[in-house]
Amino acid sequence: MTINDFFQSLNRNFQAQGAVYQRKVAKPIKSLPKKLWPSFYILLTLAWAMAYFVSLPPLNWQSLDTWGFFIPLVGSYIFLHYLHRTITHPYLPAKQVFKPVKLYLKAVAILFFIGLLVLFFTSPIFNAKAYSRLITPHEGKFEKAITETKIEQVPIIDRGTAQRLGNRKLGTITDLVSQFEPSPAYTQINVANKPVRVSPLRYAGFFKWLANSKQGIPNYLSVDMTDGEVKLMKPRQAMKYTESEYFFRQIDRYLRFNYPTKIFGHPSFEVDDKGDPYYIATTYRKNFLLRSMEPNGAVLVNAMDGSHHFYNLKDIPNWVDRVYSSKIVVNQLNQHGLFKNGFFNSILAKKGATKTTKGYNYIVLNDDVWLYTGITSVTSDDSNIGFVLTNMRTKETKQFNVPAAEEYSAMQSAQGAVQEKSYKSTFPILINKNNRPTYIMSLKDKAGLVKMYAMVDAQDYQKVATGSSLQAVMANYDQSHLANSSDEDEKEEQKTITGILEDKQSVVIDGKTVYYLLIDGEVYYAPVSINDRLPFVQKGQKLSLKVDHKKKAHEVKLETN
Known part of the structure; x- marks a missing residue:
């Protein structure tokens, strides 16, 4: 059956029903006065206004949300008009009354068919190369x-741990915990080249919003991702434009009414280098008509006073960290x-x-x-x-x-190192350790608390070290590599360096002492076994070391000044 056959059949049915209806009804239905119909149209308009207020679709033809909102909207008015005409004008031919409905259904069918054609011809079947060039590694x-990673730069605190720490911090402040709660966002950003997770407070319910919305939200949480330190930050002004507002200051609604045609993703909470809170709302276009979202800019909204500005991609301030999802x-x-x-x-x-x-x-x-x-x-x-x-x-x-171990293999290897404890590994972070890609991860107990840390050589995931702190796991990892050095490692090319000892520290691991030597600003490590005079070396002495590319000393000589 073709589309025309379908509509002709539907039309005949309505004509037949209309004929029967005309025979049975001699005059308009008295139970629905004509004066009521404007009220129905007003109620329908109010219902759709409320739906727009809640769903906030963009006025943009490239957004499927737009089509999904306006097609039913138009259809509801046409259906109400059809009921209006059918009930108040029973003597009109059914074909005439049904004509707007028929045109609407045809238009929807045509739009649906065109949409399918657009999606098909813009698919990777015909545009594979274009899709492959959307990102160019x-x-x-x-x-x-990736330079050698320092302990203070390892962002080891994941979102789950940050949420626990933030909740614990807020729980200690009585006047806040009764009115506010932490947002679960905990966006990872950099502040002064230090990785932190930041999250605003939010109202702890509607009535708490009623009591505090005039003053705004006074604080946000900042969690240091290297050591877990939590700070309750107080911006210059309270935040009045946030995700936990209920009406026109709610950040998604505020953005929509100021930028009705922009396609937005979910705004992310960030702070600038001065500590001022902002919401970063990335704007999008489609790469292939209705397919493939691509950022084309961002709107930055000051969470304190609501000031906002749209930036093209190339003009976005450098302190912003999250534009692409x-x-x-x-x-x-x-x-x-x-x-x-x-x-x-x-x-x-x-x-x-x-x-x-x-x-x-x-x-x-x-x-x-x-x-x-x-x-x-x-x-x-x-x-x-x-x-x-x-x-x-x-x-x-x-x-x-x-070439490296797949991350989940490394996670299993780390869990296997402490299998008697039944700890679960977080997804690993990649760092540079001794110029080799290395995975580092947290190990959590069943309650989700971090109990240990693990490091796994990405190119040989059988090499694993664990420790109760970042410092311990790194020391154990160095010791593990030292103990497992193969004959081939011993024979690799070494270089001789000579310099004045600036500092010396020792670490005892499993009964074995390893010395870390600071010479000319570089750190080298040496086991005590290679020179029994290492414990007596003093700052300012001149040393000569034979070291490999991992900065491991294979020979240490004390030079005369």
Whole structure:
């Protein structure tokens, strides 16, 4: 049956029903006075105004939310008009009364058909290369792109742990905990090149909002991601434009009424270098008519006074850390890996086709937040063929073709090292340790509390070290590498360095002493076994060391000044 046949059949049915109806009804129904119908239209308009107030669709043809809102809206008025005409004008031919409904249904069918055609012809089947070029990874060298990681730069506190710490901190402040609660956001950002998670307080219910909305929200929480220190930050003014408002100051609604045509993602909470709170609302366009969201700018809203400004991508201030969403970045990385050799290769031969691993995390580089994820073959995910880093503000992407263990294999290896405790590993963070890619992760008990930390060599996940603190796990990891050095390692190329000892520290691990020597600003480590005079070396003495590329000393000589 064609579309025309369907509508002709529907029309005949309505005509038949109309004829019967005309025979039975001799005059308009008295129970619905004509004066009531304007009220029905007003009520319908109010209902749709309330629906818009709640759902906030953009006035933008590229948004499916727009079509999903306005097609039913138009249909509801046409249906009400049909009822109005049918009841108040029973003598009109059914064909004439039904004509607007028929035109509406035809228009919806045509729009639906056009939409399907657009989605089909803009799919990767016909545009595989274009999809693969949405993100362009540039190959880099790991040891140059990621410098040796210092303990104070490891963002080890995950969102779950940050939420626990934040709740505990707020629980100690009686006058706040009775009125406010922490938002679950805990956005990871950089402040003065230090990784922190920030989250605003929010009203603890409608009545708490009624009591406090005039004054606003006085604080936000900042959690140091390296040591877990929680600070209750007080901005210059209270925050009055937040996600926990109920009416026109609610941040999504505030953005929509000020930018009715913009397509927004979910705003993220950040603070600038002065500690002033902002909401960063990324704006989007579609790369292929109705497909593939792509950021084209951002609106920055001051959470204190509501001042706002739209920035194009290239003009967004450098202190902003989160413009691109992790979902879009990971999706585009997958499309790049799948479609770079064509669509049919992605489903048939799959030559060179890659995908991201199932998880991701964030690391800190040059005062920016970068998304990290592994890259593996689509035909096998037992190991990574490399990994990528993507700047969450600019989408700059670096790829490192370093074979490594898949992250979940490293997590299982870390859990196996303390299997008697039944700890669960968080998703690992990638760091540079001795110029080698290394995973570091937290180990949590069943209650979700961090009990230990683990480090796993990304290229040899059998090499695992654990410790009760970051300092301990790094020392144990160094000791583990020292103890497991192979004959090949011993024979590798070494260089001789000579300098004045600036400082010396010792660490005892499993009964073995390792000395850390600071010479000319560089740190080297040496086991006590290579020179029994190491314990007596003093600052200011001249030393000569034979060291490998990992800064491990294989020989230490005391030189005469």
